[in-house]
Amino acid sequence: MYLKVYSNLFFTLAFFISKEMHNNQGVLDIGCGKASPLRMITKSSSSVGLDLYRSYILKCKALSIHDDYVLGDAKKLPFKNQSMDLALSVEVIEHLKKRDGLEIIEEMQRVVRKKIIHLFNFRSEIWNELFC
Numbered sequence: 001m002y003l004k005v006y007s008n009l010f011f012t013l014a015f016f017i018s019k020e021m022h023n024n025q026g027v028l029d030i031g032c033g034k035a036s037p038l039r040m041i042t043k044s045s046s047s048v049g050l051d052l053y054r055s056y057i058l059k060c061k062a063l064s065i066h067d068d069y070v071l072g073d074a075k076k077l078p079f080k081n082q083s084m085d086l087a088l089s090v091e092v093i094e095h096l097k098k099r100d101g102l103e104i105i106e107e108m109q110r111v112v113r114k115k116i117i118h119l120f121n122f123r124s125e126i127w128n129e130l131f132c
Contacts, residue, residue: 013037013119017088026084028111029066030074030104031092034059038066045085050074075103082113090119
């Protein structure tokens with residue numbers, strides 16, 4: 001049951017993201033993980049996958065999900081100001097302390113020209129600290 005719900009969530013998310021990616025150049029997938037939801041989307045723009053873990057980057061590379069890959073920390077994004085149209089963060093923020101999450105959000109704001117998409121578990125520490 002859980003896998004089915006999770007799978008349906010990823011398909012729904014992929015549909016939503018594909019609509020947001022339309023007419024955007026330069027999509028940054030922060031915390032691309034082992035299998036980003038972008039794998040379910042027909043490529044309409046170039047994308048970069050960023051993750052802290054080399055094994056996750058290698059898995060995404062093997063699946064040819066992104067056009068480029070960066071092994072690095074989202075708190076210090078190695079991109080110029082407003083160099084990406086869209087940034088995506090799926091189930092990343094909820095694993096962080098509030099300060100780290102806010103640093104990532106600030107970095108995304110610095111790097112992105114148009115739109116930022118965050119998907120995270122609403123029961124996370126950062127959600128509780130920001131909104132409760």
